[in-house]
Amino acid sequence: DTGVSQDPRHKITKRGQNVTFRCDPISEHNRLYWYRQTLGQGPEFLTYFQNEAQLEKSRLLSDRFSAERPKGSFSTLEIQRTEQGDSAMYLCASSFRGGLSDTQYFGPGTRLTVL
Amino acid sequence: DAKTTQPNSMESNEEEPVHLPCNHSTISGTDYIHWYRQLPSQGPEYVIHGLTSNVNNRMASLAIAEDRKSSTLILHRATLRDAAVYYCILNAGGTSYGKLTFGQGTILTVHP
Numbered sequence: 001d002t003g004v005s006q007d008p009r010h011k012i013t014k015r016g017q018n019v020t021f022r023c024d025p026i027s028e029h030n031r032l033y034w035y036r037q038t039l040g041q042g043p044e045f046l047t048y049f050q051n052e053a054q055l056e057k058s059r060l061l062s063d064r065f066s067a068e069r070p071k072g073s074f075s076t077l078e079i080q081r082t083e084q085g086d087s088a089m090y091l092c093a094s095s096f097r098g099g100l101s102d103t104q105y106f107g108p109g110t111r112l113t114v115l
Numbered sequence: 116d117a118k119t120t121q122p123n124s125m126e127s128n129e130e131e132p133v134h135l136p137c138n139h140s141t142i143s144g145t146d147y148i149h150w151y152r153q154l155p156s157q158g159p160e161y162v163i164h165g166l167t168s169n170v171n172n173r174m175a176s177l178a179i180a181e182d183r184k185s186s187t188l189i190l191h192r193a194t195l196r197d198a199a200v201y202y203c204i205l206n207a208g209g210t211s212y213g214k215l216t217f218g219q220g221t222i223l224t225v226h227p
Contacts, residue, residue, distance in 0.1 A: 004158075031213060033213070033214075033215075035215075035217075040219075041219065042200075042202055042217030042218055042219055042220055043159060043215070043217045044217070045214050045215060045216065048213065048214065056214065059214075091158050091159070093158070093159075095213065097213065102206070102213045103161045103164070104151075104159075104161065104213070104215065105161070106158030106159045106160065107158050108157060108158055109157075109158050
């Protein structure tokens, strides 16, 4: 399968712990996006990369959230000092930005539960 | 971000056509209209997109009003696998392109 993969699929942690999620995009895609989705709501954009450059991070929810894409391939999203309000599904998507189309392909998500 | 308005829910019977409406009265000239859907326990899935002209693909058709202030996603023959949340999204042009702003979408229920 050559789709977007995310790891882990589920994460349970205690409040105050740090967590890191990984996203592996479709190999030829140069853009990578992170979204968060809470129950009953649509996904909420957090940040995105074009190759290794992070083009927007103003939508990251607080300074406890950070993302990297060090070699323009996989990406990680880290949440420091987790809070119960961070419990959500974290979705990654990738696309090839070229021309007029920017179809995003989403991964299955990482479900975070903060106790 | 330009906003879209969709009905909270719609119902259909299997093998019947489904028309999912979306209003986007504040759309700008460079906004693309994208539709994604999300099946239970999965990430969103691209369905179709367009700018001004009607579009068809293997999954659906997109009918765009002449003034572009509304659009309709058409599933020609609904199946049980089409039961999902359908999101209508305006994808802004320029440097904002790609930062999708999802609303709450329309929950489509398909009855056998």
